[in-house]
Amino acid sequence: MPMRHDGDDAVVPPEGPSPPAPPAAIELRGINKSFGAVRANRDVSMTVRAGTIHGIVGENGAGKSTLMSILYGFYGADSGEIRVAGKPVHIASSHDAIAAGIGMVHQHFMLVDNFTVLENVMMGAESGPLLRESIEKAHGELTRLATEYGLHVDPGAVISDLPVGALQRVEILKALYRDARILILDEPTGVLTPQEAEQLFRILSALKERGVTVIMITHKLGEVMAITDTVSVMRRGRMVAERATAETSTEELAELMVGRKLKAGVSPRAETVGAPALAVERLCLRDRYGVARIDDIGFEVRAGEIVGIAGVSGNGQSELLEVLSGITPMTAGRIVVEGREVSVAKPARPDEMRGLRLAHVPEDRQRRGLVTAFTARESSILGYQRDPAYNGRLFTDYDAVDGHCRDLMERFDVRPPLPGIISGKMSGGNQQKLILAREIDRDPKVLLVGQPTRGVDIGAIEFIHQQLADLRDRGCAILMVSVELDEIMALSDRILVMFEGRIVGEVAIKDADTSTLGLMMANAHEGASARGGTSGAEPVA
Amino acid sequence: MEEAFVFVALTMNATIRVATPLILCAMAGMFSERSGIIDISLEGKMLGAAFIAASVAAVTGSPWLGLAAGIAAASCLALLHGFACITHNGNQVVSGVAINILMSGLTVVLGIAWFQRGGQTPSLEASARFMPISLPLSEFLAEVPILGTLYSRLVSGHNLLVYVAFLAVPLAWWVLFRTRFGLRLRAVGENPKAVDTAGISVAWLRYRAVLICGLLTGIAGTYLSIANNAAFVRDMTAGQGYIALAALIFGKWRPWTAFGACLLFGLLNAIAIRLQGVDLPGIGEVPVVFIQALPYVLTVVLLAGFIGRAVAPKAIGEPYVKER
Amino acid sequence: MSAAPAELPRWIDIGLIPVINICLALLVSGLIILAIGENPVEAMAIMIRGALGYGEGIGYTLYYTTNFIFTGLAVAIAFHAGLFNIGGEGQAYIGGLGVGLAILAFDSTLPFFLLLPLGILAGAAFGAAWAAIPAWLQAYRGSHIVITTIMFNFIAYAVMVYLMVNVLIKPGQMSPESREFAAAGQLPFMHEMLAGIGITVTPTPLNLSIVWALLCCVGVWAYIWRTRWGYELRAVGHNEAAAVYAGARPRHIVVAAMCISGALAGFVGFNEIMGVHHRLLLNFPAGYGFTGIAVSLMGRNHPVGVVLASLLFGVLYQGGAELAFEVPTITRELVVTIQGLVILFSGALAYMSTPWVTRVWRALLAWRAGAAAAEGA
Secondary structure (H helix, E strand, O other): OOOOOOOOOOOOOOOOOOOOOOOEEEEEEEEEEEEOOEEEEEEEEEEEEOOOEEEEEEOOOOOHHHHHHHHOOOOOOOEEEEEEOOEEEOOOOHHHHHHOOEEEEOOOOOOOOOOEHHHHHHOOOOOOOEHHHHHHHHHHHHHHHHHHHOOOOOOOOEHHHOOHHHHHHHHHHHHHHOOOOEEEEEOOOOOOOHHHHHHHHHHHHHHHHOOOEEEEEEOOHHHHHHHOOEEEEEEOOEEEEEEEHHHOOHHHHHHHHHOOOOOOOOOOOOOOOOOEEEEEEEEEEEOOOOOEEEEEEEEEEEOOOEEEEEOOOOOOHHHHHHHHOOOOOOOEEEEEEOOEEEEOOOOOOHHHHHHOOEEEEOOOHHHHHOOOOOEHHHHOOOOOOOOHHHEOOOOEOHHHHHHHHHHHHHHOOOOOOOOOOEHHHOOHHHHHHHHHHHHHOOOOOEEEEEOOOOOOOHHHHHHHHHHHHHHHHOOOEEEEEOOOHHHHHHHOOEEEEEEOOEEEEEEEHHHOOHHHHHHHHOOOOOOOOOOOOOOOOOOOO | OHHHHHHHHHHHHHHHHHHHHHHHHHHHHHHHHHOOOOOOOHHHHHHHHHHHHHHHHHHHOOHHHHHHHHHHHHHHHHHHHHHHHHHOOOOHHHHHHHHHHHHHHHHHHHHHHHHOOOOOOOOOOHHHOOOOEOOOOHHHHOOOOOHHHHHHHHHOOEOHHHHHHHHHHHHHHHHHHHEHHHHHHHHHHHOHHHHHHOOOOHHHHHHHHHHHHHHHHHHHHHHHHHHHOOOOOOOOOOOHHHHHHHHHHHOOOOHHHHHHHHHHHHHHHHHHHHOOOOEEOOOEEOOHHHHHHHHHHHHHHHHOOOOOOOOOOOOOOOOOOOOO | OOOOOOOOOHHHHHHHHHHHHHHHHHHHHHHHHHHOOOOHHHHHHHHHHHHHOOHHHHHHHHHHHHHHHHHHHHHHHHHHOOOOOOOHHHHHHHHHHHHHHHHHHHOOOOOHHHHHHHHHHHHHHHHHHHHHHHHHHHHHHOOOHHHHHHHHHHHHHHHHHHHHHHHHOOOOOOOOOOOOOOHHHOOOEHHHHHHHOOOOOOOOOOEOHHHHHHHHHHHHHHHHHHOHHHHHHHHHHHOHHHHHHOOOOHHHHHHHHHHHHHHHHHHHHHHHHHHHHOOOOOOOOOOHHHHHHHHHHHOOOOHHHHHHHHHHHHHHHHHHHHHHHHOOOOOOHHHHHHHHHHHHHHHHOOOOOHHHHHHHHHHHHHHHHHHHHHHHO
16 A cells, blocks of 8 residues: 655545445544644544444554544634534534534543532433433433443442543443444543453444444554554544554554654764663552552663663653652652662652752653743753852842853754743743753753653754763763654664553664564563453453 | 520521521522632622612612612622633632622712712611511411420511522522532533533533522622611621631532531621620630631631531632643 | 733733723723713822822822732732732731730830831731741642631631730720830831921821832842742742742742741731831721732732832822812722722733734734835835
8 A cells, every 4th residue: 555654745545444335424524723833633534434443543642632622522623524424514512523423532531520420421411401300311321321332330329439440431321321323432441451441342342233433542553453443543643544454463553653764873872881870679659549650660771871761651651750850759669879769768859869960851841841931041940940050148140040041052052042031932942952951061960851852843853862862972871751763763772661650671772673662562562461361351330 | 594595586586687698698609619610709799789789779669679680780790700700711719809899899989979878878668678577377376385486486577588598598409409500510610621521511501600699699788788787888798708608618518518507607696796795704705706707717727627628619710721 | 810822022911911901990990980970080180189299198199008019019929929818918917916016015125226127027927927827728738728818817807806805905995906105116207207307298107117118029029030939939830840840849838938928918017007006906907908919910910010009009099088088979989999990900801902912913013014025025
């Protein structure tokens, strides 16, 4: 099948899977959607056949969720046409989508925590102004749906008492209760245990058997292979391919998702790797629900090497950076930085970690890396605001800060080079360069970097990569988290792959290739722990 | 014995009088806050309604027109609050403060301009007020010991708006927990996004909530100026809107418990008035102001989680903006 | 408060839009004056003349301004930390109590130059303490600071009534006031100080505390924008996640910001008790704490803006009093009304006009670009 990979204008005309093709349940034609300067969807067209399970795969930010939110009326498309069962429809709100027979299970559940299952299901689809008749009807419906599709949930249970798997069933029940013939699921297994996922798939199959069309957004290729009939691949806002699941493979999909644009490393690898500068042992982080976000991780980063952490986002990478930088306290294990031990008993806060010459370029610069309301000058000392270099006994020496900022801006080519500019008004690339400049200016022993080039223009990407490589060559130990596999491949000396809070693989750069890594990221590679023991799992609720 | 009984009866009656506007305002605040809109302008809306109701009643001689005008005035202010908080995503606390201050000024400015009585409205004839009503058989039953006396002395003999206030509680409960509107209202204060994705308009739901709030604060204000009193006096709400807010929080945003808190706070006030200047043996003169301040102290203690926990509706104070 | 769209230049955002908001507030005020049958232009003229036209008027205007600077700064610094302090009224009340207690205790033993810092410290300490409790409850117990500070206003009122009526009242007197302070415990009036250098002005309540108010402005400005603590305070207010990343401790900062805020509000007591009344009495905060909210919103939480807004409100208060005196149908409460409108338009509806302004600005840019293109052709 003809296909181009370089993110140009190629839109592959959707070719239906093997005949006889059932009628189209959904047709999208030329959908465009921009958020400010970001083009989330570019001329996207897609056809979903009735009564099939259709997967949409793509990396984070590929535009899958935006597309489905347009279909569900949460955003309006800038241009394009939506047809449901062959008829053009205008979907301006969720109300219209529901009326057109579309239901959606959002990634973050849209449930009212202190309501019962029954109340959540009937809200918005009540039978009359008084609740009594609605309750009776909903009770009957729930019982029917439960037996028909295996969607067992106690209607009287309060949402906040239920496990995630049950919440998802409630969301599906909500859609079915509104007579949805088309069900969209956004990353449905992201929060599920393997057993719960297995159960979900059985439900989806039951839905399909009864003629419901299912669209599933995911980045887990194993699931796509296991359950879908057809699959569409999105990359950078475009629809780049469509395949019949039976005729494709995980390797092909992984390649399509990531693209093949792989470059050589920006500079020769460091010859000499020094002693471990950062050591992590049996590190664990449990969230307030007791779910393990980081699950017993151990690794080392040596002076003069870049260790890349690959993985689909949401598999614990963000949490790992926050724990290592002292923002989130760990729940077990220990970290050794520069000979100092940090553990549950001996915690260290972000300023103390900085004191150990551990620098951190956070993943989300707008949320953590700088204060958008601050001037560039002020943002250029964030985290170092107590440094004696900028402070007298009482007052901050803004001449010194100003000089420091100018110096950083000049050396790192930050534009415009005005220390007085409001940080939020700088472009993403320049913000990132300023943050990077601030963090590596002090010659850290350890640098944590999250998504170093997310939302950064091409020119700045090269520059940032070069800076990281130079820093490595000066003997810094760098731990880099990125969802861009290209970036990981281009910079790292060693690659660790994270999946569901664990490290599931380690590859030296010379042995790494996209498809192996892609499979590891989906935890579908050889030797991956099988998702066994799922058959025969009972409803959790 | 007889003396004690009279004391109790008088205190209970005073409690009912004091608690009436608190109950109405607490129910009003409940609708607004359950929908996610903080309302610290109960005070201002009640004050505006009290003034307009008294003015209209004085000019027309009709308590009913006064009531209608009071409700209309409070509803306008509620719409203003909604316009700032729902349409323009303004800060809900700032908007509330603005309405309170605006009303404490405007009622006096207009009062003096219209009636030239130092901010007071003309005294109303009985026919222009809501007067106490004798319930059927109260005369007859007054002679029956205990129950009869209770009925004739306590249940009977209040004005219409008192009964409205006491009926507002079961009604509010019924609307909130037994109707489709109530279900959606409770949902929008917890998770507006869930409501939006269920195909319901968040803004329209919240506007209806603040309008109900306007209606009830309008009745409360009207009660103050033309039922409980015979004229509007400047600043006549005297912080009762805030006490009602405290009662609402103390009652954990629920109708019956808020109602209980209103009665408790009303009782504290009634006792404080009774004990004014009374020397109790062994204690000396009772510091009445502390009894009056007790509602505030209790609310602070409750909010701090030292006795139970008052959990506000989850989305309260947050404007609903669809995020990217 | 929602943010203004990024595309407008800064001078429109911090210069033009606040002016538009105040104009809207004044416009509605004019309509109210019109509605009660008076001429708004004439009323405005009387107010300005009454507030600024002669020595006594100016003195009163500046005396009011002093209080507004204190409460305006108090609200502003809390805003910078992302907190809404509605409790200025109660903190002013308790701050005044502190001033009064300190002076009553020491005015017979200590000289003026020691009583002056003592009064300031006492006002600050009491005001700060009264603000620290709601702050602590917010930071460590999660109770909403708006609600607790409202409650603390009423509790402060109760405490003061009790103390004045039962404890501090001067024996043998009906009205609840303390004894008068000795001369050493009184701040000099401005007219006294000016008389000292040979300038004679009409006596007004304006006193030395206005100097302290201006010093506080400088101090608050320096603290917020020129110290590392102010840096962290603003970081917490703008973006708590970034502040945590930077090593700041949000809970400590919440408490510290509220203490400073309360101390500033407490200085109203310094002006009123030590500067004007020279005795402890009831009701001296007179709504200044609430006016501080309007002052801060209008002054965009910047000390310079606070001074300007305080002056405006000083003019409104003093001018309003003159107006009420000259025009019988108008009362002083007109000023309170205007204050409410200012809070409404500068606060809750602060960004109501931005879509319109943005549209005009875009049209202007397009027109200018068009003109430039025409010129180039």
